[in-house]
Amino acid sequence: MALEIDDVGVVAGGRAILAKVSARIEPGAMVAVIGPNGAGKSTLVKAISGERRPAFGRVRLHGHDVSALAPADLAMQRAVLPQATTIAFPFTVFEIVGLGLRQRAGMDAAARRQEVQRALGAVDLEGFGERLYQRLSGGEQQRVQLARVLCQIGEPVKDGRAKLLILDEPTSSLDVRHQIAVLSIARRFADDGGIVVAVLHDLNLAMSFADRLMVLEGGRLVADQEPEELLEGGLLAETFGTRMVILRPPGWARPAVLPDFPRLHHGRSGEAADISQ
Ligand SMILES: Nc1ncnc2c1ncn2[C@@H]1O[C@H](COP(=O)(O)OP(=O)(O)O)[C@@H](O)[C@H]1O
Ligand SMILES: [Mg+2]
Known part of the structure; x- marks a missing residue:
């Protein structure tokens, strides 16, 4: 039981934007994906989430190919915070976070309300439910999206299987206190038995919160190591120039x-x- 990334390659615009990426991530682990702009980080997480079918290789969650799972099954096993989310309609915060509960059956209105309130509390947005999403600050919007994702994923383990939480630059618009708070939520998800893959630009947050760092450069995985090991190798300076x-x-x-x-x-x-x- 694990997330297995097996020789994954993605082709776009006639070139390989991701090539030969392999890794295995066990339940209980949080892995940070780092690398320069355009390295292929979002492409990798889209392949992992099942959003983008790789041209080569396979991604399996607990033995099942993610790009072959039915959308409803996938929605119960993994949740994704995308790098950017544009909402064109005047939805309230409550409505956006409630979208996360669409795939969850057997919840009445009161239970849904409670779940949404709990997720808003987790991201420090109590009392924001009636506010219009579009009028929030970038950082507040980012935390609303995380609340939606937390509603979708629910508990880190269900029926003995670890769920997968995928976060693409979850802290890019956040002040430092909320950066730590959001990554603490992710860390707890892993500590409680889930699997977390987070794209991060802040190397110190990545090294502090993640068990391992996957370093991408030009669509290739150039390292997959624990923080201490990675620093000793001296690769970061080279990768980031x-x-x-x-x-x-x-x-x-x-x-x-x-x-x-x-x-x-x-x-x-x-x-x-x-x-x-
Ligand atoms: N659909 C696409 N068509 C063509 N090129 C793409 C497509 N998606 C991504 N790319 C290119 O692939 C590279 C990796 O993109 P991305 O995974 O978003 O990088 P990162 O998230 O590491 O900044 C970039 O050079 C980007 O322009
Ligand atoms: Mg990206």
Whole structure:
């Protein structure tokens, strides 16, 4: 029982935008997908979610090919927070979050209401139910979408099977407190037995919350490692084309990185200070 990504390739516009990606993610694990813009991160999560059928290879969740599952089955086993969501109609927050419950049978109106309120509470948006989605800030909208996704996925494990939570840049519009809050929700989902795949740009959030980091570059998986191992290899600087200072704050369980901004903070000479990479 696991999420198995087996030699997956995706072709678009006549070129391979993802090639030969393989990984296995066990229940209880949270994996961060990182990489430069255009590396293929969203393409990979679309292949994992079943939204995009790969040209090569297969993605299986607990042995079932995700692109062969019926939409209703898929909706009960995995939920996806897409990178961008445009809503063209004047829906309220309550209506948007309630969309997450469409596939859940046997819930009366009161139970649905309660579930939506609970999800709004989880993303720190109590009392936002009647507000119009379009009038919220970008970060508030992002948290509404997460609440919708949480409503859809429900418990991390059902009938002994881990569910899959897929988040594509879930923290891109959030202030730092809400970034931590949202990733804590994802972490708890994994700790309670679910599987989480999250595309993240903030390397420190990725290293702090995820068990492993999958690094994509030019459609290829160039690393799939634990944070410490990844930093030791020195690959990040190369992948992102910027030097990184590795920090090990006392008492921190995980290392952190600081991109090197030579012209800004190395004084008048522009000489690099003592950095490890
Ligand atoms: N449907 C498509 N047709 C053509 N090119 C695409 C399509 N979807 C994505 N791409 C290209 O594939 C590359 C990877 O895209 P994407 O997975 O969205 O990257 P990331 O999420 O890592 O920024 C980009 O260069 C993008 O322009
Ligand atoms: Mg993307």
